[in-house]
Amino acid sequence: MPLRRTVVRPLATETSGPTRARRRAAFAVVLAGLVLAGIVVASEIASRTLRNFICDGRGGGFHVLNADYGWTHRPDARVTSHGCVGKRYEFRAVVETNSKGFCDKEYAYERLPGTPRVVALGDSVVEAAQVAREQGFTELLEQRWSAAGTAVDVINMGVAGFSTHNQLLLYRSEVRKYSPDLVVSEFNLQNDVGELSPAIHARVYSGSGGLPTADVRLDDDGEVGIDTSTFRAFAAEGERRMARVNRLDFWLTQNLYLYRRVRGLLAEEGAVGSAGQSASISSKPLMDMYRQPEPPEWQLAWKLTAAVYRQLAREVAGDGATLVVAIVPTKEFVSEANWRSFSQWTLGAPPAGSHWDRQAPHRRIEAILTELGIPFIDLTGAMRDAFAKTGKTGFFEFDPHPNADGHRVIADALEPYLSERLQGVRAAR
Numbered sequence: 386m387p388l389r390r391t392v393v394r395p396l397a398t399e400t401s402g403p404t405r406a407r408r409r410a411a412f413a414v415v416l417a418g419l420v421l422a423g424i425v426v427a428s429e430i431a432s433r434t435l436r437n438f439i440c441d442g443r444g445g446g447f448h449v450l451n452a453d454y455g456w457t458h459r460p461d462a463r464v465t466s467h468g469c470v471g472k473r474y475e476f477r478a479v480v481e482t483n484s485k486g487f488c489d490k491e492y493a494y495e496r497l498p499g500t501p502r503v504v505a506l507g508d509s510v511v512e513a514a515q516v517a518r519e520q521g522f523t524e525l526l527e528q529r530w531s532a533a534g535t536a537v538d539v540i541n542m543g544v545a546g547f548s549t550h551n552q553l554l555l556y557r558s559e560v561r562k563y564s565p566d567l568v569v570s571e572f573n574l575q576n577d578v579g580e581l582s583p584a585i586h587a588r589v590y591s592g593s594g595g596l597p598t599a600d601v602r603l604d605d606d607g608e609v610g611i612d613t614s615t616f617r618a619f620a621a622e623g624e625r626r627m628a629r630v631n632r633l634d635f636w637l638t639q640n641l642y643l644y645r646r647v648r649g650l651l652a653e654e655g656a657v658g659s660a661g662q663s664a665s666i667s668s669k670p671l672m673d674m675y676r677q678p679e680p681p682e683w684q685l686a687w688k689l690t691a692a693v694y695r696q697l698a699r700e701v702a703g704d705g706a707t708l709v710v711a712i713v714p715t716k717e718f719v720s721e722a723n724w725r726s727f728s729q730w731t732l733g734a735p736p737a738g739s740h741w742d743r744q745a746p747h748r749r750i751e752a753i754l755t756e757l758g759i760p761f762i763d764l765t766g767a768m769r770d771a772f773a774k775t776g777k778t779g780f781f782e783f784d785p786h787p788n789a790d791g792h793r794v795i796a797d798a799l800e801p802y803l804s805e806r807l808q809g810v811r812a813a814r
């Protein structure tokens with residue numbers, strides 16, 4: 386039988402050279418993606434493990450611009466706020482906002498029958514992002530009244546960086562919807578006055594990338610007018626930047642260590658943060674609040690403060706509620722040692738022809754509130770008394786905010802003071 390030649394032809398399914406190259410390239414891409422994913426996962430696991438022991442940068446980053454009153458918080462956000470001293474944590478706190486963007490649980494606009502309502506306005510002291518929610522003085526007040534058998538809504542509407550004009554604008558836009566009985570305005574001796582002056586504000590925030598401020602002016606009759614066009618312009622720009630990619634940026638910043646590190650390196654080369662500015666500010670221009678005689682810009686700032694409080698008290702009273710001011714000191718007012726250190730390293734020598742007067746801000750704000758007939762409580766005495774008894778200032782060592790001890794002292798002082806005024810509200814009704 387003759388031999389037959391067998392011809393072997395490639396199967397139709399066998400790949401050609403170019404196809405094999407494409408498959409190898411695809412495999413390389415997939416492999417690179419898996420390696421990158423492994424690096425991201427490994428770095429995140431390492432980061433989440435190490436950050437239990439090592440502090441790195443600052444937490445937070447949940448503020449957004451607002452056309453009506455300047456800025457607020459992202460609604461329904463959950464972030465970790467922390468402060469570092471070297472690589473050591475000075476504080477760590479989980480901060481959650483409600484659907485309205487405030488650092489508190491959810492409250493409906495409509496009140497429960499028979500339940501008094503208190504709204505607290507102010508800056509980062511009221512916001513209390515440095516402590517757990519249950520340690521903030523607003524929550525402590527609500528808990529204590531509840532434990533005593535009296536249900537009282539105490540709503541935290543503090544926002545870091547707010548001054549008195551922001552409080553007035555927030556009251557008009559949002560607070561009055563809650564129909565409060567008492568509106569507690571926290572007055573921060575450190576910065577609330579200076580932030581009303583355009584000249585002082587510009588020097589304080591010159592390195593911040595442009596923190597917005599409203600134009601607060603007095604008319605010929607001494608009444609206050611607030612032009613919020615700057616807020617509207619900043620908020621419009623913020624809306625454009627808060628496209629979907631920016632929402633993704635926020636999520637990645639909060640949840641991925643590697644992304645935060647790369648983003649941080651880019652920020653050092655000039656990129657701006659999610660709120661449109663960095664946190665670089667200078668407190669030195671605010672030190673002139675202790676200077677006597679008062680510089681002209683500070684005389685104007687105090688006049689603006691008086692005018693804003695006059696208008697806020699009018700509008701609160703017009704809605705059937707009462708305005709109360711709580712004056713909150715800095716730790717330099719609480720501890721003599723802190724004042725001496727502050728005087729030496731921060732104040733320094735006064736300008737020629739002037740001197741530093743530690744009590745000048747207290748006298749000024751108390752005289753203004755007395756003249757306006759606005760009830761107030763100065764918490765300096767309570768915090769000094771607590772320091773004398775415990776040796777604790779009630780503030781963090783490096784961060785300027787009250788710690789859990791400080792919030793407890795504030796609540797201790799406010800509880801009887803506000804309880805008396807709530808009794809007056811019940812009697813009036």
